[in-house]
Amino acid sequence: MTGEVGLLEGLATTRAIRRFRPDPVSDGDLAAVFFGATRAPSGSNRQPFRFLVLRDGPRAREARALLGRAFREAWQVKAAADDYPEDDSRRGRTARALRQFVEGFEHVPVVVLACLVRYRAPQPTEGASVYPACQNLLLAARARGLGGVLTMWHAAVEDELRAVLRIPDGVAVAATIALGHPEGGHGPVRRRPVRELVYEDGWEQPAPWAEDPPGTRFTRG
Amino acid sequence: MTGEVGLLEGLATTRAIRRFRPDPVSDGDLAAVFFGATRAPSGSNRQPFRFLVLRDGPRAREARALLGRAFREAWQVKAAADDYPEDDSRRGRTARALRQFVEGFEHVPVVVLACLVRYRAPQPTEGASVYPACQNLLLAARARGLGGVLTMWHAAVEDELRAVLRIPDGVAVAATIALGHPEGGHGPVRRRPVRELVYEDGWEQPAPWAEDPPGTRFTRG
Numbered sequence: 001m002t003g004e005v006g007l008l009e010g011l012a013t014t015r016a017i018r019r020f021r022p023d024p025v026s027d028g029d030l031a032a033v034f035f036g037a038t039r040a041p042s043g044s045n046r047q048p049f050r051f052l053v054l055r056d057g058p059r060a061r062e063a064r065a066l067l068g069r070a071f072r073e074a075w076q077v078k079a080a081a082d083d084y085p086e087d088d089s090r091r092g093r094t095a096r097a098l099r100q101f102v103e104g105f106e107h108v109p110v111v112v113l114a115c116l117v118r119y120r121a122p123q124p125t126e127g128a129s130v131y132p133a134c135q136n137l138l139l140a141a142r143a144r145g146l147g148g149v150l151t152m153w154h155a156a157v158e159d160e161l162r163a164v165l166r167i168p169d170g171v172a173v174a175a176t177i178a179l180g181h182p183e184g185g186h187g188p189v190r191r192r193p194v195r196e197l198v199y200e201d202g203w204e205q206p207a208p209w210a211e212d213p214p215g216t217r218f219t220r221g
Numbered sequence: 222m223t224g225e226v227g228l229l230e231g232l233a234t235t236r237a238i239r240r241f242r243p244d245p246v247s248d249g250d251l252a253a254v255f256f257g258a259t260r261a262p263s264g265s266n267r268q269p270f271r272f273l274v275l276r277d278g279p280r281a282r283e284a285r286a287l288l289g290r291a292f293r294e295a296w297q298v299k300a301a302a303d304d305y306p307e308d309d310s311r312r313g314r315t316a317r318a319l320r321q322f323v324e325g326f327e328h329v330p331v332v333v334l335a336c337l338v339r340y341r342a343p344q345p346t347e348g349a350s351v352y353p354a355c356q357n358l359l360l361a362a363r364a365r366g367l368g369g370v371l372t373m374w375h376a377a378v379e380d381e382l383r384a385v386l387r388i389p390d391g392v393a394v395a396a397t398i399a400l401g402h403p404e405g406g407h408g409p410v411r412r413r414p415v416r417e418l419v420y421e422d423g424w425e426q427p428a429p430w431a432e433d434p435p436g437t438r439f440t441r442g
Contacts, residue, residue: 127348
């Protein structure tokens with residue numbers, strides 16, 4: 001299950017996982033995942049990130065029901081806006097995975113709220129002290145044979161969520177992360193060619209050394 | 222130099238590197254680092270992150286001089302505010318490394334501006350689509366025997382920087398990352414005990430399974 005995933009390989013093969021087996025996540029796996037997450041850098045090493053784990057405690061159940069409702073509503077909006085096909089194309093399969101994810105949200109093994117303890121007014125760059133830790137979390141999950149996905153779909157119920165979980169003012173809910181044993185598997189992620197994402201010496205100036213390794217899978221930008 | 226760093230080990234041992242050997246970074250290393258960076262997740266897989274690499278091109282030199290000035294000014298402000306000791310304590314050594322870093326900023330082998338192409342108004346959560354890629358960048362650097370550090374010290378010269386590098390409106394400069402071959406080494410990072418950073422079922426409720434592995438090095442919160 002675990003094996004030894006190399007660092008570069010892990011970066012290139014950590015996919016968004018939205019379909020989970022019902023198996024619970026062990027305490028040992030949770031400890032490793034959150035140890036990895038909390039090793040992330042932050043501004044002046046202030047470590048303002050906090051992870052609130054929701055499994056089957058009394059408040060967790062209430063919070064997860066709120067989130068399930070919000071996720072299903074968010075998916076309705078997205079599905080209507082993005083007009084996904086019903087077929088077996090890649091977008092069709094993505095749509096099916098998203099629908100199954102929100103329909104079964106209350107059964108996701110572990111739900112995590114990634115929080116940020118603010119020390120100044122909200123601003124666009126504050127995520128530099130919480131999203132690296134979220135990425136570490138997803139990578140550590142990958143290393144332990146788990147998988148997950150980061151979403152913002154808690155937004156519609158954030159006020160109720162804060163009340164249920166006693167999240168104080170001055171703390172931002174930066175993301176909701178679903179976590180568990182993947183039903184499918186990890187594997188190479190699909191991205192735009194690296195030359196479209198990396199420039200040298202000026203905006204949109206090509207970086208001659210920017211090359212994708214053989215076998216890379218692409219999306220269109 | 223490279224070896225095969227494991228994924229979990231990489232997460233726990235990627236330190237902020239601010240002292241660099243003068244050796245240039247090879248094209249192969251740059252390709253691997255930016256391939257890893259751009260494998261990161263982003264909202265709806267939009268991939269709005271762009272990396273602008275500054276080495277020794279004509280605009281790069283001008284931009285780096287601007288940044289050097291801004292970094293030295295930012296350090297002056299921080300040094301005055303934080304009152305670092307001059308001795309050989311950990312804080313004293315940190316202060317010395319920071320001073321050397323800003324004094325020699327123009328000699329940092331590679332400077333990277335991490336940018337975010339916005340599709341809506343600026344907001345506190347937008348970093349979820351750029352800082353995971355920055356963290357991947359630093360981890361990929363670690364895997365290749367390189368090191369780096371992410372800072373916000375470009376802020377004071379951002380307008381001039383945008384003009385020199387032709388960064389369009391609607392694109393945010395999310396971070397400046399310094400990159401090169403470390404003068405010192407990587408190694409276990411120092412953080413707060415994981416129990417102070419992870420809760421279960423409610424804010425500040427302890428997570429009984431949250432344990433640091435033996436030998437973990439701590440900071441005080």
